[in-house]
Amino acid sequence: MRNEFLVYGSPAIENPEIEEVVAVMQSGWLGTGPKVARFERDFAKYKGIEHTVALNSCTAALHLSILGAGIGAGDEVITTPLTFCATINAIIHAGATPVLADIDPITMNIAPNEVKAKITSRTKAILPVHFAGRPCDMDSLCRIADNYKLKIIEDCAHAIETEYHGRKAGTLGDFGCFSFYVTKNVVTGEGGMVITKSEEDAARIKVLGLHGMSKDAWKRFGDEGYKHYQVVECGYKYNMMDLQAAIGIHQLQRVETYWHRRQEIWHRYNEAFAVLPITLPAPVELNTRHAYHLYTILIDEQRCGISRDGFLEAMTAQNIGIGVHYLSIPEHSYYQKTFGWQPEDYPHAMRIGRQTVSLPLSAKLSDDDVDDVIDATKKILKTDQQHQV
Numbered sequence: 387m388r389n390e391f392l393v394y395g396s397p398a399i400e401n402p403e404i405e406e407v408v409a410v411m412q413s414g415w416l417g418t419g420p421k422v423a424r425f426e427r428d429f430a431k432y433k434g435i436e437h438t439v440a441l442n443s444c445t446a447a448l449h450l451s452i453l454g455a456g457i458g459a460g461d462e463v464i465t466t467p468l469t470f471c472a473t474i475n476a477i478i479h480a481g482a483t484p485v486l487a488d489i490d491p492i493t494m495n496i497a498p499n500e501v502k503a504k505i506t507s508r509t510k511a512i513l514p515v516h517f518a519g520r521p522c523d524m525d526s527l528c529r530i531a532d533n534y535k536l537k538i539i540e541d542c543a544h545a546i547e548t549e550y551h552g553r554k555a556g557t558l559g560d561f562g563c564f565s566f567y568v569t570k571n572v573v574t575g576e577g578g579m580v581i582t583k584s585e586e587d588a589a590r591i592k593v594l595g596l597h598g599m600s601k602d603a604w605k606r607f608g609d610e611g612y613k614h615y616q617v618v619e620c621g622y623k624y625n626m627m628d629l630q631a632a633i634g635i636h637q638l639q640r641v642e643t644y645w646h647r648r649q650e651i652w653h654r655y656n657e658a659f660a661v662l663p664i665t666l667p668a669p670v671e672l673n674t675r676h677a678y679h680l681y682t683i684l685i686d687e688q689r690c691g692i693s694r695d696g697f698l699e700a701m702t703a704q705n706i707g708i709g710v711h712y713l714s715i716p717e718h719s720y721y722q723k724t725f726g727w728q729p730e731d732y733p734h735a736m737r738i739g740r741q742t743v744s745l746p747l748s749a750k751l752s753d754d755d756v757d758d759v760i761d762a763t764k765k766i767l768k769t770d771q772q773h774q775v
């Protein structure tokens with residue numbers, strides 16, 4: 387057993403970002419400034435698009451995208467029950483009502499036929515999450531959106547590198563929202579980004595992200611002299627800091643190197659676990675690119691002789707940190723009380739939420755770390771199988 391606890395999702399932080407953060411500290415310009423502007427440009431280049439707005443989280447990106455889409459009180463937004471609570475909360479913060487459509491049990495992404503069944507006269511948008519980095523069935527979702535005149539807001543928190551039929555995640559809908567939280571594929575500590583199809587949408591989100599102050603208000607203390615600004619609407623304090631962007635600029639330069647490393651680990655897990663009585667992630671679909679953000683296995687107690695929660699405890703006892711993505715949204719008391727949702731109404735998300743475990747998958751993992759994860763997983767599952775016999 388390994389000596390040190392392997393922290394789940396611990397990011398790879400290297401010298402260039404450490405030096406850039408120090409340089410920002412020494413410059414005295416810690417808040418939104420030239421580093422944020424550069425990070426926005428670099429991200430736009432990576433995505434092959436024009437309009438980006440850096441914010442302090444993906445939650446903020448989702449909230450402002452929903453507002454930017456003109457959605458508010460009385461409107462419904464259809465999304466997945468297998469997601470982080472932020473996806474749902476952003477819809478609620480915008481004053482709209484979240485509506486859940488169950489997932490496809492193989493891809494774990496929102497099922498287009500379920501989306502269609504949930505459309506009402508109040509539906510204004512579909513909010514797909516590219517779960518674990520696997521792209522959603524965007525052809526079908528875009529067709530539905532076209533037919534019913536709905537906006538698409540992509541939750542790309544797991545999907546920086548994801549591609550679908552030659553197009554990059556976040557560019558298929560009207561808005562794409564990204565996360566740079568510590569466990570994500572590119573990190574800034576906390577941080578997010580919106581990419582938009584239209585320049586107007588990006589401009590509005592930029593204003594909404596900094597109190598509703600007119601464009602370029604962040605420059606008001608710069609060397610061009612004090613600039614007056616107008617508050618043009620009641621916005622939010624969602625801007626990214628230069629301190630965060632300083633990390634992101636260098637992380638983004640390594641996005642492909644890190645992707646290759648996670649792909650390597652993914653294949654090692656696939657090979658090592660093929661003999662175990664667990665469900666592995668579905669193969670990557672043709673003509674798509676998976677971002678390899680989460681490696682999720684399903685622990686079915688009947689087949690494995692150990693419950694999912696028993697497996698979590700056993701891995702922790704082996705000094706391996708693991709994650710759960712996610713208990714389905716209707717398992718949480720707030721949503722049950724507020725919307726009357728019950729897990730059984732979304733059976734695929736419920737089952738997967740109760741069986742799923744995310745194994746460590748970060749570019750920081752050494753080959754020895756990966757061996758430790760494999761050994762611990764095999765030991766726990768084999769031991770319990772033997773108990774069963």
Ligand SMILES: Cc1ncc(COP(=O)(O)O)c(C=O)c1O
Nearest residue numbers: 443444445470472543565566567
């Ligand atoms: C699917 C999904 N959506 C949204 C978010 C929110 O991202 P952030 O923490 O940057 O607000 C996360 C973060 O974990 C996520 O996994």
